[in-house]
Amino acid sequence: MSEGLKKVYQVCEEIGRGRFGTVFRCFSPESGDFYAGKSIDKRLLADSVDQECVQKESKIMQLVSGNPNVVQIIDVYEDETYLDIVMELCDSSDLYDRVTKRTFSDVEAAAIMLPLMEAIAHCHRRGVAHRDIKPDNILFDGRNRLKLADFGSAEFFHDGRSMRGIVGTPYYVAPEVLSGRDYNEKVDIWSAGVIMYIMLSGIPPFHGETAAEIFEAVLRGNLRFPTRIFYSVSPVAKDLLRKMLSKDVSKRFSAEQVLGHPWIRREEKLDQ
Structure with a gap:
């Protein structure tokens, strides 16, 4: 995950795994709240189509955030290797x-x-x-x-x-x-x-x-x-x-x- 994310959040345990990366629980000392972080390893993106899909997801999440029934995006961090999306944590049963x-x-x-x-x-x-x-x-x-x-x-x-x-x-x-x-x-x-x-x-x-x-x-x-x-x-x-x-x-x-x-x-x- 990116250095930018690690400077702001304390990274806790992994809670899920997807095609391109992992989902983990993270803690913000500033707010005192836990969040869900999705860290995408851009080295695993096979081609430009994969790269476009990953970039599109964060753009779409930012566009639709704001509705109380959509998972809210909190922060996005990106460096040469990782794209990290911090979201509100939903830890009840789906x-x-x-x-x-x-x-x-x-x-x-x-x-x-x-x-x-x-x-x-x-x-x-x-x-x-x-x-x-x-x-x-x-x-x-x-x-x-x-x-x-x-x-x-x-x-x-x-x-x-x-x-x-x-x-x-x-x-x-x-x-x-x-x-x-x-x-x-x-x-x-x-x-x-x-x-x-x-x-x-x-x-x-x-x-x-x-x-x-x-x-x-x-x-x-x-x-x-x-x-x-x-x-x-x-x-x-x-x-x-x-x-x-x-x-x-x-x-x-x-x-x-x-x-x-x-x-x-x-x-x-x-x-x-």
């Missing part, structure tokens, strides 16, 4: 840990989806698509506040610019990403819809034994609500899921439309 243990009621799921969609809407208003929305990237801080994290796959889409490239995670990736066509920021809405479906049912909407089978199921996009699993899920929740998991991108809801839906707004009784 959403993946929570969804693997139980299913959620409508009320519990809506309490997660509201701040998640506010974070996604915030990013989209700034011309940023996350492109890897999944439970592992949804963290919680010490006060149990949701924080959207890991912008390593994020991309700019402003000025009407579409995106290309297969990124994301099998269960959560949108069908248009897999098809190889240009796509827009609504890929994040699809991924968030998958998360909502899993929270309410305990199973993914499109599944298979292998990655290839999962991709085939996603491309078919045959959305079902098995009665034995969804018997206690409200009709208004299913309505929102259909609008988030629409294969037709022109009919799929935007982040703002999701935020305006009755299930999110809680303007209707969820037990109807």
Whole structure:
């Protein structure tokens, strides 16, 4: 890690490891607080594409910081060898840990989806698509506040610019990403819809034994609500899921439309 970071922070234990570097806990004697540091070894960047991705992540994080449901960037340090990003520390369990243990009621799921969609809407208003929305990237801080994290796959889409490239995670990736066509920021809405479906049912909407089978199921996009699993899920929740998991991108809801839906707004009784 850079000398600049080590002058300001006390480096503590490693808490994660990524493709290009490590994530560690660090302490600021000045503020008395702990933070998460991500140290990227630029010598491990194989080509200019990798270098561009790493630089883009820090720029995007600085752009979307400021929303209470996005992991905040605190400092950036860079020298010839390292790029270090200091972020707020989220050391509670992530959403993946929570969804693997139980299913959620409508009320519990809506309490997660509201701040998640506010974070996604915030990013989209700034011309940023996350492109890897999944439970592992949804963290919680010490006060149990949701924080959207890991912008390593994020991309700019402003000025009407579409995106290309297969990124994301099998269960959560949108069908248009897999098809190889240009796509827009609504890929994040699809991924968030998958998360909502899993929270309410305990199973993914499109599944298979292998990655290839999962991709085939996603491309078919045959959305079902098995009665034995969804018997206690409200009709208004299913309505929102259909609008988030629409294969037709022109009919799929935007982040703002999701935020305006009755299930999110809680303007209707969820037990109807």
